[in-house]
Amino acid sequence: MVRFADMASLAFQAVDARSVAGCAAAPQPAPRRADWQSVLADAVRDPAELCRLLGLPASMAAAAEHPASGYPLLVPQTYLARIRHGDPDDPLLAQVLPRAAEQFEVAGYRKDPLGEADAAVGPGLLSKYRGRSLIVTTGACAVHCRFCFRRHFPFPDSPRTAAQWQPALARIASETSIHEVILSGGDPLALPDTQLAQLAARLAEIPHLKRLRIHTRLPVVIPQRVTDELLSWVHSNRLAPIMVVHTNHPAEIDDAVAVALQRIVEAGIPVLNQCVLLRGVNDDAEVLAELCERLADLRVMPYYLHQLDPVAGAAHFAVPEQTGIRLIEQLRARLPGYAVPRYVRETPGGASKMVLA
Numbered sequence: 001m002v003r004f005a006d007m008a009s010l011a012f013q014a015v016d017a018r019s020v021a022g023c024a025a026a027p028q029p030a031p032r033r034a035d036w037q038s039v040l041a042d043a044v045r046d047p048a049e050l051c052r053l054l055g056l057p058a059s060m061a062a063a064a065e066h067p068a069s070g071y072p073l074l075v076p077q078t079y080l081a082r083i084r085h086g087d088p089d090d091p092l093l094a095q096v097l098p099r100a101a102e103q104f105e106v107a108g109y110r111k112d113p114l115g116e117a118d119a120a121v122g123p124g125l126l127s128k129y130r131g132r133s134l135i136v137t138t139g140a141c142a143v144h145c146r147f148c149f150r151r152h153f154p155f156p157d158s159p160r161t162a163a164q165w166q167p168a169l170a171r172i173a174s175e176t177s178i179h180e181v182i183l184s185g186g187d188p189l190a191l192p193d194t195q196l197a198q199l200a201a202r203l204a205e206i207p208h209l210k211r212l213r214i215h216t217r218l219p220v221v222i223p224q225r226v227t228d229e230l231l232s233w234v235h236s237n238r239l240a241p242i243m244v245v246h247t248n249h250p251a252e253i254d255d256a257v258a259v260a261l262q263r264i265v266e267a268g269i270p271v272l273n274q275c276v277l278l279r280g281v282n283d284d285a286e287v288l289a290e291l292c293e294r295l296a297d298l299r300v301m302p303y304y305l306h307q308l309d310p311v312a313g314a315a316h317f318a319v320p321e322q323t324g325i326r327l328i329e330q331l332r333a334r335l336p337g338y339a340v341p342r343y344v345r346e347t348p349g350g351a352s353k354m355v356l357a
């Protein structure tokens with residue numbers, strides 16, 4: 001099937017070729033700037049292809065062919081471009097390439113590590129903490145992080161129509177103690193802006209809501225996702241916006257990501273970062289300090305450093321809490337206080353995330 005974007009691109013090249021016909025030193029047509037949906041559609045899904053593109057041994061691909069739990073590899077080119085060629089230990093590769101260790105059963109590592117089934121108060125709606133409700137907008141993401149605590153989450157088909165959002169909206173409207181709605185997933189920005197704008201507009205009609213929070217990794221994975229349309233619907237909505245992005249390593253912030261984050265900040269939207277403490281990725285004071293400083297330079301405030309949730313298939317990423325506490329102490333000794341994230345652990349049934357350091 002030829003997608004619309006492909007046809008547009010072909011048409012563009014045809015016009016361009018005609019306009020330069022007959023010119024001796026005809027310049028190549030500039031590559032059309034890919035929109036985020038084409039980048040996502042063209043993402044690498046085949047471990048063998050990923051390993052070939054990155055100059056990695058085929059044996060690494062073989063281990064990734066059959067990830068446990070049907071959670072396949074997904075890496076868009078924009079993220080792949082930041083992975084070092086030929087380095088099997090690259091910290092970005094570690095986040096996205098399935099390893100044989102995913103299939104080991106480890107005591108304590110569960111499919112629903114946070115007991116979220118108990119926090120579901122309606123279709124796609126989680127209410128765990130006072131004053132805040134979380135909408136699971138979609139199961140889709142721009143990348144499949146191997147350590148994702150919702151990798152086994154039973155995502156319902158994401159609501160697409162106003163009628164399908166209705167039960168969650170009615171529940172929020174009936175609970176006057178809720179002041180903030182968190183759009184989560186999956187990744188809410190995997191949905192088109194038209195759909196998100198409609199949902200946000202419905203939320204803004206609920207008088208007791210004050211704030212709208214968006215938890216997303218998309219601006220970091222596919223920076224083209226920060227579109228004018230996105231900034232425009234967030235900006236024009238009555239609710240005070242907060243965007244929480246997810247970055248785990250400074251190498252994830254290339255120039256395009258920096259520009260995308262700056263655009264969000266310059267649109268007047270506060271941006272926070274959450275990060276997961278991961279063995280072989282960022283369990284190192286130097287790496288975490290560089291990440292926090294880079295974020296602060298971009299006016300993105302480090303928010304949480306999460307202890308890994310014990311989700312089945314991710315045990316090989318675990319870092320002991322004592323190590324995490326020591327890392328935070330090291331960060332405190334070298335960074336301004338505002339640049340040190342809170343180190344937290346999620347506990348099923350707790351009144352808030354538990355602060356470890």
Ligand SMILES: *Cc1c(COP(=O)(O)O)cnc(C)c1O
Binds near residue numbers: 126128133352353
């Ligand atoms: C983490 C989380 C929140 C947000 O918690 P904050 O401490 O406000 O960032 C809200 N709802 C659920 C279900 C969560 O897991």
Ligand code: SF4
Binds near residue numbers: 140144145
């Ligand atoms: S982007 Fe977030 S929700 Fe999606 S796979 Fe990664 S950690 Fe999970």
